[in-house]
Amino acid sequence: MKSRRITILFLFLILTMPIMVSAETAQGELSSDQFEDPLSRCQVCHAEIYKQWEGSMHSQAELDPYYLAQSLMASEETNGLTDTYCARCHTPIGVVSGEVPPVDGSNLSEIAKKGVQCDFCHTVTESDGTSNAQFTLTPDGTKRGPFDDSRSPAHNTEYSELHTKAEFCGMCHDVNHPVNGLPLEATYTEWKNGPYAAQGIQCQDCHMTPGITGYQANPGKASGIGGNREHIWTHFGVGGNVFMTEYLGSRTHADMAVERLQRAAQVNVIPRGSVESGESFSFDVRITNIGAGHYLPTGLTESRQMWLDVTVTDGAGTEIYRSGALDEHGNIDPGAVVYHTVLADADGNPTEKVWEAESILSDHRIPPKGEDTESHAFTMPEDVSLPISITAVLKYRSAPQEHINHLLGEEFEVPVVEMTLDSETIGDEDKRIPGFQITFPVMLGLLLLLFIMRGNKR
Ligand code: HEC
Ligand code: HEC
Ligand code: HEC
Ligand code: HEC
Ligand code: HEC
Incomplete structure (x- = not known):
């Protein structure tokens, strides 16, 4: 009798444990036919939003060849331990409907292949917290969104505060190692600890409006059959990925990513001291993160690369110093x-495989609204011809070319984006108006005298 009661209690505990521990939708708990297709079921009435989402990295999150290659490698090297972990963010519908594993996509329904899509985001009803995709999905026909007064003939609507906050994005834009908890991607945390969160500026303000570095109103219609609204959130979901958006065929998204990168930072060349032939010459270059609400770069930062390409030329245009050039294999100087x-892996050796990572060997990036200064020095050639000019170009690419050659093959060329630049010319004083420093005060004095004399005449 007693043992039966204990068995029942034990069974009850086991059955309720997943509910007590977390409310997040479990692997295989739902079926993919409970979700509606973006093209055949949403596009009809939300054509504009559909066009913005199609071609975004959200729409490509599962088909992205870079992701596919890495998740296959991770699966092989961990005997499948990473399968649902990786896929939960890249094909959430694939995981909740039990179509992963396998990770090669061979068991995925057409809808699960569409990555982070309309009916994933708009059926989220709850989040257990940021990081590692702790979402609860309720595909009951009601679409959750930012309006508390919207009416649709096709579905119920419901206001969801979660959708209007960075915490919604933070479910997936903070990635921790599933075993040791090491933060692998920390975009949400970087934002949360930075000045933009303090001002209440959400991810959506920069990534879902025409404003790249802050909120910008976007009046329009949420649906072709709806009324006019003061603001409609855009769905381009653009970051810095020019590489994959271009490869997967969306020029619009690739161009928008370039523009975003070009508005993120400012560069200033600051010469130190004067130019003396045969002597050491030094200058600083300051990089300021003026536009990104998180570190620069952020996200998959063991893969992303930002660096300064600095050139100094003499009066004849000959290069006398260079730092940051690419060699013929596409490696950075x-x-x-x-x-x-x-x-770093368990032995402390550098690794690009996130599943092997046990620690962060180095983190050299620029915090939101923060800056970093690089110092450069070299010896001036003898008899250097003046003026000399210093140019610093800030560059970005989504991954090292060598890494991509290895993973995907050499036909994948990673584009290098010029984010911004600054130039300074020094040693050209002799080209200015002769004696300008003296003539200017003298002229000013004469003018003043003239005024006083005219005033006296009256
Ligand atoms: C028959 C047309 C129609 C179809 C099909 C349709 N919608 Fe809508 N939807 C509307 C209209 C109309 C509104 C209200 C717009 C407004 O209030 O300005 C709306 C509103 C919404 C909202 C806002 C809800 C809120 O309260 O903030 C979301 C989210 C949404 N739809 C998602 C979807 C998704 C996802 C699909 C596809 C699965 C879809 N819709 C299919 C017409 C449609
Ligand atoms: C990554 C998640 C995500 C995806 C994918 C997504 N949406 Fe949204 N959508 C949002 C969020 C978040 C908002 C509200 C933003 C806010 O209030 O700050 C929103 C707003 C909306 C609205 C309200 C009108 C507006 O634009 O402000 C509609 C309608 C809508 N989405 C439909 C769609 C449709 C249709 C698709 C697919 C083509 C889609 N969404 C894909 C997250 C998403
Ligand atoms: C289901 C998890 C999930 C949610 C929720 C989510 N994202 Fe994403 N997001 C992803 C994944 C996965 C990618 C990368 C896909 C790839 O590159 O293969 C991505 C890519 C992006 C990119 C493009 C990055 C680049 O390098 O160009 C931006 C920007 C972005 N998301 C912003 C947002 C914002 C803003 C929100 C909240 C409104 C949000 N995301 C919500 C999973 C998510
Ligand atoms: C003040 C505006 C601003 C805010 C707020 C902001 N971002 Fe960004 N984001 C940018 C800019 C500009 C870039 C391009 C530079 C870069 O790559 O960091 C960017 C890039 C990104 C990228 C691509 C990074 C890469 O290099 O691969 C992702 C992903 C992203 N943002 C997600 C988010 C999420 C999630 C939030 C909220 C937690 C957020 N952003 C808040 C402006 C913003
Ligand atoms: C908690 C959500 C989450 C999990 C788990 C996750 N990712 Fe991602 N992944 C993202 C987001 C968000 C981005 C976009 C970040 C950016 O643009 O810098 C991304 C980007 C990527 C990219 C870059 C794609 C490109 O085109 O540049 C690769 C590759 C990738 N993930 C592989 C993996 C692998 C392999 C795993 C499992 C070991 C994994 N991801 C697990 C959210 C996740």
């Missing part, structure tokens, strides 16, 4: 500073 993170 080893003398240059690369802004990114380096992960």
